[in-house]
Amino acid sequence: MFPQNILSYCWMVFIFVFCTMFILYRIPTLPNFLWNLISYGKVRNVSGRGKPSKKQTWQSKLDKVLDVPKRWFIHFYIVSVICNSFLLFNLISVVFYNGEMPGWYLDVLRFLTNYPLQNPKASQLSIIIVIALLLIQGVRRLYECLVISSYSNSTIHISHYILGLLFYAFAGINVVAEGPELTGKVQMDSVRQLAEQLEWFHVAGILMFLWATYHHHVAHKIFAGLRTGHKDRSHRIPHGDWFELVSSPHYLAEILIYASLIIVLGFQHSMIYLVFFFTLANQVFASISVHEWYRQKFDNYPKGRKAIIPWLL
Ligand SMILES: NC(=O)c1ccc[n+]([C@@H]2O[C@H](COP(=O)([O-])OP(=O)(O)OC[C@H]3O[C@@H](n4cnc5c(N)ncnc54)[C@H](OP(=O)(O)O)[C@@H]3O)[C@@H](O)[C@H]2O)c1
Numbered sequence: 001m002f003p004q005n006i007l008s009y010c011w012m013v014f015i016f017v018f019c020t021m022f023i024l025y026r027i028p029t030l031p032n033f034l035w036n037l038i039s040y041g042k043v044r045n046v047s048g049r050g051k052p053s054k055k056q057t058w059q060s061k062l063d064k065v066l067d068v069p070k071r072w073f074i075h076f077y078i079v080s081v082i083c084n085s086f087l088l089f090n091l092i093s094v095v096f097y098n099g100e101m102p103g104w105y106l107d108v109l110r111f112l113t114n115y116p117l118q119n120p121k122a123s124q125l126s127i128i129i130v131i132a133l134l135l136i137q138g139v140r141r142l143y144e145c146l147v148i149s150s151y152s153n154s155t156i157h158i159s160h161y162i163l164g165l166l167f168y169a170f171a172g173i174n175v176v177a178e179g180p181e182l183t184g185k186v187q188m189d190s191v192r193q194l195a196e197q198l199e200w201f202h203v204a205g206i207l208m209f210l211w212a213t214y215h216h217h218v219a220h221k222i223f224a225g226l227r228t229g230h231k232d233r234s235h236r237i238p239h240g241d242w243f244e245l246v247s248s249p250h251y252l253a254e255i256l257i258y259a260s261l262i263i264v265l266g267f268q269h270s271m272i273y274l275v276f277f278f279t280l281a282n283q284v285f286a287s288i289s290v291h292e293w294y295r296q297k298f299d300n301y302p303k304g305r306k307a308i309i310p311w312l313l
Contacts, residue, residue: 001270003270003271004114005113006112007113007173007174007271008113008270008274011274011275011277015274015277018281036066036157040156040160041070041290044154066158068161069154069156070155071151074142075161075165076141077142079168079169080142081138084171084172088128088131090102090182091127091128091131095188100183109177113178115176116181117178120181121269121270122180122265122269123180124194125197125198125202126197126202126265127179129202129264131172131175133206134171144220150224175261177271199266205260205261205263205265206264208260208263211256212254215242215249216250218240218242222239223238223250226238235297237301242310244302245306245310245311247287247290248290252308252309255308258272283308284308288308291306
C-alpha cells in the first residue's frame with residue numbers, strides 16, 4: 001500500500017519508534033537515559049523519573065549535553081517557512097512562467113522518492129494548495145513562538161530537535177513527490193486555467209484546516225495566558241475552548257491539520273498518509289504522557305477530561 005522509497009522507509013521507522021515509546025513509557029524502571037530520550041518538556045520531571053542518582057553524575061552531565069531548550073521549537077518554523085516559501089515560489093514559476101525546479105532539488109527528490117510518477121496522484125492545484133497551507137502553518141507557529149508563547153526552562157532531547165528540523169524541512173518534498181512533473185511542460189496561461197482543477201475536496205480540506213488552525217491558535221493563547229501576570233514560569237491547569245474536553249487540544253488540532261492535507265490531496269496521495277501517521281503517533285504519545293502528568297501533579301484536575309480524543313482517549 002505504501003510507496004517503496006527511502007523517504008517512506010524513514011517515515012515507517014519513525015512511526016515504529018513512536019509506537020515503541022508507548023511500551024517504554026509504561027516501564028517504571030526505565031533507565032534514565034531512555035526516559036530522557038522518550039520524554040520531553042514538562043513531562044520530564046514526573047515524580048522522580050529521569051533524575052539520576054548522585055552516583056551517576058557522568059550520566060547527568062551527558063544528559064545535560066544532549067538536552068536543548070524547548071524554546072528552540074522556533075527553529076522548526078523558521079526551517080518550515082524557508083523550505084515551503086522556496087517550494088511555493090518554484091511551483092508558481094513552473095506552473096505559470098515556464099520555469100524549472102533547480103536541478104539539485106530534482107536530484108534530491110528522485111533520490112528520496114519515486115518522483116516522477118507515471119500517473120501523478122494529485123493535480124497541480126492540490127499540490128500548490130497544500131504547500132501554501134504548510135507555509136501558512138509555519139508562519140502562524142513562528143508568530144506564536146515570537147509573540148504569544150511564554151516558555152519556561154523545560155528541555156527536549158537533541159534527537160527530538162533534529163527529528164523536528166528534518167520533519168519541517170522534508171514535509172513539502174513528500175507532497176511534490178507524487179504530483180505532476182515539475183517542468184515547464186505543464187505551463188498554464190492563467191490562474192483561471194489552474195482553478196478549473198478545483199474539486200469539492202479542496203474546499204472541504206481548506207475549511208477543516210482553518211477550523212483546526214483556529215483551535216490550535218486558541219490553545220496556545222490559553223497556555224500563554226496562564227503565565228501572564230505571574231513572575232514564575234510554572235505550569236497551571238488550562239481551561240476554555242477544547243481544553244474542557246481534552247488535555248492537549250493543540251495536539252488534537254495538529255492531527256486534524258495533517259488530516260485536512262490528506263483531504264486536499266483527494267485521499268489518493270500515499271506519502272501524505274505517512275506524514276499524517278507520523279504526526280498521529282507522536283502527538284497521541286505526547287498527549288497521553290501530558291495527561292498523566294497533569295493528573296499526577298494536580299489533585300483537582302478535571303475528572304472528565306480526556307487526553308486527546310474527546311470522550312474516548
Ligand atoms: N507535527 C508534529 O509532529 C509535531 C510534533 C511536536 C509538536 N508539534 C506542535 O508544536 C506545538 C508545540 O508543541 P509542544 O510539545 O512544545 O507543546 P507544549 O509542551 O504544550 O508547549 C506549548 C507552550 O505552552 C506552554 N505550556 C504548556 N503547558 C502549560 C501549562 N500547563 N501551563 C503553562 N504553560 C504551559 C509551554 O511552556 P514550557 O516552556 O513550560 O513547555 C510552551 O510555551 C504544538 O502545537 C504541537 O502540535 C507538532
